[in-house]
Amino acid sequence: MKHKKRWLSAALLGAVMCSLLTGCGGGNDETAQAETAGEDGLTHLSLQLSWLPQGEFMGYYVAQSKGYYEDEGLEVEILPGSSDVSPAEQVENGVVQLGNGFYTDILSYREADYDLINVAQWYQDSPLYLVSKKSAGINSPADLKGKRIGSWFGGQQYEIYALLGKYGIDRDNDVEWVQQDFTMDAFYNDQLDAASAMSYNEYHLVLDNGYSADDLNVINMNDEGVNMYEDCLFVDREWAEANSDTLTAFIRATVKGWRDACADPEEAGQICWDAGQSVSLQHQIDMCTEAAKAVCPEDIGPDKIGWIDPEEAQKTIDLGCEYTLLNEKVDYTESVDTSYWEAAVAE
């Protein structure tokens, strides 16, 4: 009798656990449905960012704070990210409808059968720098041979692989790799020679820390022609097809946000600082100023914010294939759909 009871309770416990876990399952089997407006007349959307609320994402925050989303009948919740939250997973699992992340990241997830598409490319230029102290003697990328190079290894390393490849440096044997955390301490403490730094973030941290631009050597990926597409807006393809009007409205409002932000980075910095105080107000403003340069470079201009350049997109894939990010050389059109952006900026 006693035994029977024990078995029974074990079986019950098992059943409860199973039903609980099934409820938590992350599957996204259901076909995408159109989002509908709530009682307040607004359609609720959530957006997963790839990092903290900072100037990197100023377009969204400016659109939010200026009410551009509401004007489009949207209520948008902007979820800050961290290094351990993958926007691609969040979108795939249906936790959020919209994701912000690197185009390179989307390409890599596509190889794992996630049908995600880039619908607006915010960063036209790569903001990634390799920064070194003058004393390290890295005056050109060729000097990286034999040096210690830092990366966060969150997908940002492939541009550096491409850079090394361009200069014939063997990334497995000719250099030493250092894992960077999200401070620049390893750089200050000479635990590495060349550190990864985003033009809008870490580079300014270094400048704020008492280094002047004259003390530093900076390698710019765009100048070297090994730039790859970074932050973009992406969604699940099926969801996009079922919600084309909503998505277009969101892009329209966000493009407006980016335009305002690029025109007035100081105001954008204040807005970002109101959204998150992970860095100082001045740093937020600096971030916005630098981000504006990459989102809205002079040769592209404010009318084309969010534009996906076919050549750049294909170049990202080609470089990705050459440098172990991707296994298959595909046509960029498979992972990109510009129609929503085109509709959004048509007027």
Place this chain on the structure above:
Amino acid sequence: MKARTQTLRWRMLSVLLPVAFLVLIIALLQTKAIHQIFGFTTAQLPLPTQICTQFARNLDKIVENGWTTVSVALLGLILGSFLGFLSAAIASVKPRIFQGMLPLLVAINSISVVAMAPIMNRWFESSFCAKAAVVTIACIGAMSVNAYKGMNDLPVFSRDLMYSYAASDSVQFFFLQLPNCLPRLFVGLRTNVVTAMISAIISEFFSTESQGLGYMIKTSLKIGNQKVLGWAYIIAAAAVSIFIYFVITLIERRALKERSR
């Protein structure tokens, strides 16, 4: 005779049951039964065959990174266990000290590796030392408490017997307390194997060095099309832990047998 066949049967069962359970889990994974129940895609939870393929394809790298982690874990395990043992020994000779030390030990034990690893990175220039330091600190507590218990949970009247011999503190320590704590010592060691591997792997998440199982797990799981490789490294980490645990159990059996003779 009957008793012997029965123990033999138990022994066989104790091996067969876990193996059968493992096979069942693998079968459930391979047939995607678990995927069906929880609604996972194979991208979220790769099939055993996929993981094995990646494992085989990257074997040399897995061995190389595995060794990095094991060397850190073993060094930390030895250092931490030694320090824990030492503190227990001091405390057994001077019990008052133990009472003062206990809160400190609890405090040290409750610092999570996630908090300790970045701090150690700033303290030590070499990332190997930083990682080993994290493991060392994580291993002190369990060994200290276990060794102390072993040294002081003595057979009834054994202290009195020693007293009647007029045995000095050191004689008592070396001939009564030390042998008595041997089984507990192994309990501490076995606990620490798992602690050491986990803390070595987690501190690799934060390390500046771009090597080790923890580093590989972290970076592969971050790249969309390399997740299966991440799983292969997770399996490797588990296998290594089990192997070291097994070795310590073997030594334990040997040592305790010698002692009972």
